Amino acid sequence: MQRHYLGLTAAVAALGMAASLSGCGTGSAAGDVTLKLVAADYGNSAANSSKKYWDELARNFEASHKGIKVDVNVYSWKDVDRKVAEMVKKGQAPDIAQIGAYADYAKAGKLYSADDMLAIRTQANFLPRLADAGQYNQTQYGLPFVASTRLLFYNKKYFSKAGLAAPKTWDDIRDDAVVLKQRGVTYPFALPLGQEESQAETMMWLLSGGGGYTDDVGSYDIDSPENVKTFDWLKANLVDKGLVGPVAPGKLDRAQAFDAFTSGKVGMLNGHPTLMQEAEQKGVQVGMVPLPGINGPTEGSMGVADWIMGFKQNNHREAIGKFFDYMFEDKNVVAFADEYDLLPVTDSASEVMETDAKHKPLRKFLEALPNSEFYPVGKTSWARTSELIKQNIGKAVEPGGSPAGVLAEIARGAAAAEDAE
Template sequence: MTATLSACGNTGNGSGDVTLRLVAADYGNGPANSSEKYWDRLVKGFEASHPGIDVDVSIYSWKDIDREVAAMVKKGQAPDIAQIDAYADYAEAGKLYRADEMLSIRTQANFLPSLAEAGSLDRTQYGLPFVASTRLLFYNKKLFAQAGLDAPKTWDDIRDDAALLKQRGVTCPFALPLGPEEPQAEATMWMLSGGGGLIDDSGSYEIDSAENVRTFDWLKTNLVDKGLVGPVAPGRLDRQKAFDAFTDGKVGMLNGHPTLMQEAERKGVSVGMVPLPGTDGPSEGSLGVADWIMGFKQNGHRVPLGKFFDYLFTDKNVIDFADEYDLLPVTDSASAAMESDARFKPLWKFLAALPNSQIYPYGKTSWARSSESFKRNIGKAVEPNGSPEDVLGKIARDSAAAEHTK
């Protein structure tokens, strides 16, 4: 789906002295909640308070937007602003303005520190975090109550609870989506809860660390080999399919993000949410994910870009978008406002988890290729004859090769 909106009749050749072209992703799942509505309101407000600057917005589906922006840039027709899921390749190619070239000091300083760092290449911020998400363990309260279970706190709790749920006829005691949709998220959550992760303290990949190998050995032995992960093999189970099964009441536990909460409750599934269980207790950190917005240099619109971004990142605009899609704000002030407003109580646990979350290494131009290796390989680690050590080693080698290929 592609939609173009022009506030107040602006077609991109309107009365303004400058027209900014903005390309953004659609977070909705249909016309009723398309992101077009958010941008229409925002652009009308911006243009009313900034005469002389028009904004022309095109909305693309997530399936198409990265390809569309790449094609625009390749043709020498880069948009002024792109809201997509990666910035590093464009920053490394010298196509983006630095954050400090566009934003006021107040706006730049207001980003959550972990997200500002994740938006940086070689210690310089180019990617502006647009919206964020983090993960918690979701469990079906009804199924747990029927089985007399409390919320899990450790891996052993997950294993034991899943075994009891299976005995009581639950179709999928624990959903483990390691299919090609987004397995790097599921894998990273488990790595973090096992004391490992994607990146070490020096910023190098540690995908095949001893901690990560132990984590996947445990998953294979204690959940997969015991038949506790449902009728679909993890390597063939995509995240959305797992989420759909959870909202249908067929899954006991899975790792989820805020948007799943709304859909489950809409379908009448009572949801419990706790920090990711670890080996000895709840994990201190979680996985953090962000989408990005950035300013391209090509048209030389540095000053009007700064005015637009300063407007975009006001608390009202940040909270309006996060609220619409059950996502998390990216600024300190908007986060504080949501944490003090009872309307957003369902998101408080996610807000609390975000500051200590490990964010994907977005600043690495190799991350896209590392993610692809996860998608191709990680499900094999828990197959009947799979070797976690060999599979993680393969992904680590692919990631290292991508790191050294420019």
């Protein structure tokens, strides 16, 4: 999939002008500027806090961009979205925010578009699926910061001892889980549909069943026949057969499931790159395959992206654009992705990681990223819809539960949230 910017980039380059397109026009063109940057912390301790990355990036940027300073503030993921919302409400919006969602701010007219800020070469370098996911009303406001994809993880030691091959289909998952249960594995297949991040687990299963949260034109389609069939299968073939472990899926959070996997209590589960490293550090031999589907491996995985954006309030468009053009250089994109076992969001940085031997463990995730499907984050109704999924989807596989009924209830809530926009 090629974007229209690529042809334009070539034309401009032929004229020898591509390097100077960022920040043309008005907005902080003269005098010293201090950019206020708020970002999320991807670390789990002071030793690997994201603040180290941002502080070094800011110092290096300032050294090559005289007259522009960057004031960095990093908050935990629990707090960062709320902090930015409070700042915006008080009329003290940061210039740059690296957070989980952008659509509400784009709808309110508070953000610069990518066209307003970025050099063409920077904008054209985003992976197309990610650039598309950053659009609100067909205009890109959300710049992808980092991404990850999901694969099915399995405990290679358990599979080898049981003489099992890696699953390719749903029936393989069920049959392998039966054997693992017989051999005493606590969670033959861990199915976290608790409130922590069940919107992710749900989307993975919907995609592998040929469905998803939206239809081909981007409208919600949560209770589609394909989605109902997927949860009917999950309930009948994994949950009702006692193949998902001692904790009911609706009570099992992702963190619990991941901890159980790294402790050697799980045979299979859907996972992301960080889990791979954590499991191997604890001696768990990890196998990874594309998400199994009804008749074979799923062609497209689920992707997740976090976003960075530029706010208009302080009229620092040009300086923001220069910072983004610098930030999205390969060395900076790769450095952050490498630190936290995440995936780069640009074509060129992806190529760097794909050809570097030290990133070999991430290659399966990198291969899955270009064809991944993302949450419908361009909808301002998505935040409410996501909460409805997290609060209710576990009920679909409870004893006596109705997948069709639960999905229909979520669909009605999504439609109401959409109508309220």
